[in-house]
Amino acid sequence: MTGQSPWACARGIRSISDDENFITALRSPQAALLEDFVMSPRSLTRDELAGWLRLAAASGVPAAACAALLGAFASPEALFAASHAELAALVGDAAARAVLAPPADDFAQRVDATLAWLDEPGNALVTRHDPAYPERLAELYDPPPLLYIKGRVALLHARAVAIVGSRGATPQGLADATRFARELSDAGLAIVSGLARGIDGAAHRGGLDGANATVAVIGTGANLVYPACHHALAHEIAERGALVSEWPLGTPARSAHFPQRNRLIAALSGGVLIVEAALRSGSLITARLANEMGRDVFAIPGSIHAPLSQGCHALIRDGAKLVETAADVLDEFGLEPARPAGPARDAPAAAADADLDDDARRLLDAIGYGPVPPELLAQRTSLSGGTLHRLLLQLELAGRIATLPGGRYTRIDGAQAEPAQARGTSAVLNSGA
Numbered sequence: 001m002t003g004q005s006p007w008a009c010a011r012g013i014r015s016i017s018d019d020e021n022f023i024t025a026l027r028s029p030q031a032a033l034l035e036d037f038v039m040s041p042r043s044l045t046r047d048e049l050a051g052w053l054r055l056a057a058a059s060g061v062p063a064a065a066c067a068a069l070l071g072a073f074a075s076p077e078a079l080f081a082a083s084h085a086e087l088a089a090l091v092g093d094a095a096a097r098a099v100l101a102p103p104a105d106d107f108a109q110r111v112d113a114t115l116a117w118l119d120e121p122g123n124a125l126v127t128r129h130d131p132a133y134p135e136r137l138a139e140l141y142d143p144p145p146l147l148y149i150k151g152r153v154a155l156l157h158a159r160a161v162a163i164v165g166s167r168g169a170t171p172q173g174l175a176d177a178t179r180f181a182r183e184l185s186d187a188g189l190a191i192v193s194g195l196a197r198g199i200d201g202a203a204h205r206g207g208l209d210g211a212n213a214t215v216a217v218i219g220t221g222a223n224l225v226y227p228a229c230h231h232a233l234a235h236e237i238a239e240r241g242a243l244v245s246e247w248p249l250g251t252p253a254r255s256a257h258f259p260q261r262n263r264l265i266a267a268l269s270g271g272v273l274i275v276e277a278a279l280r281s282g283s284l285i286t287a288r289l290a291n292e293m294g295r296d297v298f299a300i301p302g303s304i305h306a307p308l309s310q311g312c313h314a315l316i317r318d319g320a321k322l323v324e325t326a327a328d329v330l331d332e333f334g335l336e337p338a339r340p341a342g343p344a345r346d347a348p349a350a351a352a353d354a355d356l357d358d359d360a361r362r363l364l365d366a367i368g369y370g371p372v373p374p375e376l377l378a379q380r381t382s383l384s385g386g387t388l389h390r391l392l393l394q395l396e397l398a399g400r401i402a403t404l405p406g407g408r409y410t411r412i413d414g415a416q417a418e419p420a421q422a423r424g425t426s427a428v429l430n431s432g433a
Contacts, residue, residue, distance in 0.1 A: 041124045041132045041153060050111045051076030052127050056146045057107075057248065060098035063142030065091035069099065070128050070145065110248065117148075117223060117249055122238060124149045136267050139293070144246035144264070148222035150429070151242035155215050160190040161329060162265045162290070163206075164283045165199030165275035166308050171402035171412040172369060173276035173308065176300060177202035178209070180273065183326035185210020186338035190241075192217065192269045194261055195230055199275045199283075204237060211338070213241035217264045219257035221245060225429045226253040234429055243429075262286040271296035273329060274320070277311030284311050287320065296332050298323045303370035356395075359383060363391050364411060367401055371408040 044052070055066070055076045068090055073079040079087070079099070087096035104110075117123055126132050126147040134156040137143045149156070163181050165173060181191045181203040191207030193200040195216040207214030216237050220226045222245040225234040237243055246264065247257065262285050266272055272290040274297070277283040287297045297320040302309030316322050323329055327337050356364065359381075366372070366380040378388055392409060395401045401409050 041126045041130050041149075044125065044127070046111065046115065047077060048075065049114060049125070050107075051080060052125075052146055053111060053114060053248070054080065054103050054107065055099070056144075057103065057110075058099050058101065061091075061095050065095040065099075066145060067141075067143065075129065113249055122150055123222070124153055126153060134268060137264065140263060140267055142263075146246065148245045148247070148249065149242055150222055150238040151240070152213070153242065155190050155213060155242045156244065156268060158190040158212065159188060159333070160192045160215065160269045161333070162192040162269035162272040162286065163199065163203035163275060164193055164262075164265065164272065164286050165203075165277055166281055166283065167196050167198040167200075168308075169198035169202070169276050170306075170308060170371075170404065170410060172410060173199060174202040175412055177275045178206040180275070180300075180326050180329070181206025181214070182210040183337060183339075184329060185212040185214070187326070187330050187335050188212060188338075189270075189330075189333065189335070190215055192265055194218070194258070194265055195225075195234065195237075195243075196258075197227055197229070201230055201233060203275075204233060204241075208236060208240060215242045215244060215268065217244050217261050217268070219245075219247070219261040220253050221247050221249040221251040223249045223429050224252065231429070238429070258282060259285055263289050266290040266293055266295060269295060271298060271329065271332060273298040273300070273323065274312050274315060275300050276302065276308040277315075278307050279310045279314060281311045284315070287315055296321065298329050298332075300324070305370050359387065360391050360395060363388070364395060364400060367409050367411045369411050371404050371406075371410050373406070373408050377409070 055069075058066075069079055069087070070076075072090055073082065084096050084100060087099055090096075091099075114125070118125060124132075126149060128138075128143060128145045132153050133147070137147075147156075161184055163177055163184075165177060169177070177199045185191050185207045188211075190212045191203055191210070191214040193203040193207075193214070193216060195201070195204065195218050204214045204216060214237055216234065218226070222243060225231045234243060244264070245251075246260075251257075259282065262282065266286050266289040269290070272287055272295060274283050274287055287299075291297050297315060299312040299315040299320045299322060301312055301316060301322055301324075304313075312320075321328065321332065330337060363377065363381055363383065366377050374388065374392070377383075377392075378385065381388065383391070392401070396403060400411065402412050404410055
């Protein structure tokens with residue numbers, strides 16, 4: 001699944017957004033002003049906005065038909081001024097009828113609400129005809145006609161890698177996602193993910209901790225946050241990175257939205273890294289879409305006994321690149337790590353091990369990196385029940401191991417657990433909140 005990177009071919013720079021060295025997160029005030037000027041979306045009048053919103057809301061219009069209409073008319077206003085016969089000649093009778101159907105009764109209120117949202121600092125609407133529209137999304141067979149963006153529009157044009165994986169990630173998976181994202185960000189890549197629980201959230205955190213920030217592609221309206229537990233994270237992404245949605249404001253989370261969101265994650269990235277995934281994980285959809293788009297696919301292997309490793313192993317069998325360090329990913333992008341890899345990476349764990357007594361070290365070695373029940377640990381270490389449980393508690397309090405469902409244990413290196421997860425709820429995202 002690895003092939004020639006989209007940036008591996010030498011080509012002329014067609015616009016400033018094509019200059020892969022133009023966009024960085026650590027910006028001087030002058031660079032920030034230049035980025036904002038060059039990547040600033042074009043302002044829309046109320047009538048222009050209404051035309052785009054009406055086209056985006058039209059139901060029963062195939063993606064190919066929408067693309068054909070946008071290619072044939074200079075604006076949605078001109079499109080809606082055309083006759084049914086003119087539209088039908090381009091996209092057929094059914095699609096023409098769907099496009100010209102009257103908008104919903106509350107359409108005027110939706111236009112007003114969108115205008116009010118655009119008046120808030122940091123909010124932008126990028127149309128398919130706007131120079132600020134990402135060229136990579138234009139490659140899709142169904143590019144969204146509109147993008148709602150909170151934050152830095154320019155990041156949608158930056159060199160980027162997607163990091164996705166399981167919502168129910170292990171502590172080690174969270175640590176790996178955060179570390180890989182931070183190191184890849186420091187080396188010059190923006191981090192793209194989907195703001196879901198688990199690996200996505202950890203990847204965004206790592207991207208924010210690095211030098212090139214992060215882009216969150218969400219499956220709700222841009223004024224909502226799902227899940228609600230990521231409300232603070234979403235605010236930080238909007239301030240320092242970018243939140244992106246193709247859905248109208250106020251659109252709640254729906255299961256069908258997330259596979260559609262995944263195509264944008266894949267398209268905005270030069271490659272996709274899967275950290276942990278079960279065999280039926282939605283992350284594998286993102287990997288498949290990335291492969292179909294000619295993007296590189298990377299996967300971190302794990303224990304043969306771990307269900308969340310099975311999806312990654314399946315990808316590797318199908319040709320994804322097995323990666324153990326961020327340098328393995330950077331190699332495909334022609335980039336070097338920002339800081340040396342190697343023994344220094346393991347220095348914190350080694351220092352922590354020095355504080356452990358012999359029994360604790362033996363127990364840590366027996367746990368390894370796979371989920372292990374206490375009965376098996378007792379067999380491996382020959383420790384008494386009381387000593388075993390005392391040491392397990394000691395190692396867990398020290399952050400060296402974690403308890404998994406079913407009372408099993410796994411070793412972790414530098415993992416940062418996410419806060420308690422709120423499921424099935426959304427939070428409103430306001431600029432002033």
